[in-house]
Amino acid sequence: MVRKARRLAAKAGEPVVAMTKSHTTVSVERATLRLAGLSGADHEKVPWVNHLVDAVRAQVGLEHGVTTPVFDALLRDEAPDLLTLAQKAASGSVQFRLPGKDDRAAAKRAGRREVSRGIRKIDRQRAVRDELIARVGNPPKTPWIYLIVATGDIYEDIPQAQTAAREGADVIAVIRSTGQSLLDFVPEGATREGFAGTYATQENFRLMRAALDDVSDEVGRYVRLTNYASGLCMPEIAALAGMERLDMMLNDSMYGILFRDINPIRTFVDQRFSRQVHARAGIIINTGEDNYLTTADAVDAAHTVTVSQLLNEYFAKEAGLKPWQMGLGHAFEVNPDIPDSFRIELAHALLARELFPKAPLKWMPPTKHMTGDVFRGYLLDGFFNLAGVLTDQSILLVGMMTEAVVTPFLSDRDLALQNVRYVMNAAGSLSEDFNPPKNGFIQTRAKMVLGEAVDLLESIVYDRDEQGLPPLLTAIADGTFGLMKRPATAGKGLDGVVTRADDYDNPAITLLETGADR
């Protein structure tokens, strides 16, 4: 059954991967320029990578890749360096062209040389992480305790994150400002204003990583930093995360499509590139299966989580991520008023553990059934923590009793960590004794969910339409996931998708796929 499920996931995923290989996007091209060292923005905060990609697109199109015309222009001395070229391009004073055969080879060589600097920076950061872990060590116990910080102001986030680390957090996630996923550019610099979160920028990444390096030394364990490679700028954020040594990135194969109405082709193309970068950078991805359970009933939709995990696993593996980098997600969202709700939770959590034995599973706390009764919520979070240790989850997102009430107070975070510590201390090794009988309630329920997942995968794989789209895209258009219908011909960011020409070249993809660093 498990093998069949994986085979079906591969069958659903393969045509999508083939499609991504024949397309590029504005964000993939901008990420490539970022790897080549182009950063910064004009006085109106429009990043130079946006200017340069837009200018190339307007003059010669992006179907050949942005680097060939860009480095050809540099070789023709249109500008002394990338930044100046972008500035001149922004004012319309650069002529781009598609070079002839000899000039093209030279441009490609130059492009590869510059882009490889960014790749080597990612390699160096990965080595630095390994050294730091060797020196200060990993957290002594699993699950790793994952805590969210989100003030909107990076300079407020920093002391909060350091305090959280001192109080036991192993992973700090800086939630992004609500609107960022739909911005088609990455904001610049240190930011002090955001809505329900802090903007993801290269400078914010750098500041927070440096602050956590300090606190890692102090607490004697490497404190990991998480952000979001999702939305319209997924590839660029991934590149910045690799260069600034972020350790985990939220990166789901279908989240943007279903929950943000981003065009499916844009999402899959961006996602493959971002995952190739994450693979190279030694970053652990976190997938977003919790979202299926907050929009649908957690019992009825349990199998959609499994299907999404299997698809996420397929796409991750295809992009070069190793099992230890696949933080597949799931969540504790069964209605606590139904009988046996905790046993059902255990069944779902155990199924994920058994399907993905080597993956650092990410276990996410109740949100949908947090009512505002903070006392009841605190108990529910305790049961969530218990389910986490019983089923050997790897990354535990700490539940807040103030969920759905207010942004957590300092004291709410402290109480939440006490809850986790109590459960880990009292029952941390209980998974040893937890072997539900084969034909008991829990195992039966797990088997049933897996069966439903296989059925759903089968219906996806055989979903056909006249246009010859990959069946998975047809299924997404039909509303198979989460009741949301997302056709491949609509959605945000569609105008940033470009079909590759035969001579498309992207040195970043070449370096990522071959493993070369020059």
Next chain:
Amino acid sequence: MMSSVKQKYERRMEPVVVGDPSAAGTSKMVRAYGDTTGDGMVQLSFTLPLPHDKRAEGAALQLAKKMGMEPAMLVHAKAMGSGFTFFVVYGAVSHVVDLRQVKVVEREFPLLSSKEVNTGIRDTLKRRLVVVGACIGTDAHTVGIDAILNIKGFAGEKGLEYYSEIKVVNLGAQVLVPELVARAQAEQADAVLVSQVVTQKDAHLHNVTQMSAAFREAYPAGRVPLLVIGGPRFEDDAAERLGVDRIFGRGTTPSEVASYLVHAVQTKGARKRPAKKG
């Protein structure tokens, strides 16, 4: 249970109620309830930005006293990091609540069954009622609007999509106001439902005010669709100020919204709409 016990023994318990003597015997004055009527007991937790020591505990008690707790018992104090202390305080609050001065928005419409909703719409409009829903601005929390609109529904009740006489167009998250207005016009919406969860920097208020203004601008006077907003942080009586017809708060169920819509179109009367082309 509680209320029947109270009714039965009300007369006997009345003298225990401590409050304004002029209100005695009318049961209009209440105090907080711990385990005895009239004891005024409450629990309170808070943090002070002070290291945990005797002075911090004294400061916590002083704050409790200023909040009307007298006597206050400091039952728990715990250092959080080096500069903060968390406190739990129990105590009697001297304040008395005068029920006559409590204002609430009573539901102005009867709750209808789904059948009554459908017949109500048919009888009034002679056609289906069109509802356009969205989360506007940067708000991506569709939980509220989905609970009301999706067939799946909320609290055991089916959402508006389930009603045969309601046509639902759910635009989802992060919809821009002009886009919402355009879709409402294109769909000839009778009602527009908007949900707002994110309240940072009063985003919910700004977004709603902007939305209602945009509708008033786009439609001739008196022809604006019903503007209905929902979210956990709106004040009950803010509808007029925000330029909308009705606000729904936490825990609202789809049938309440459906019943309101029927009530509203019945009182407003069916608005004339241009005949559909084709």
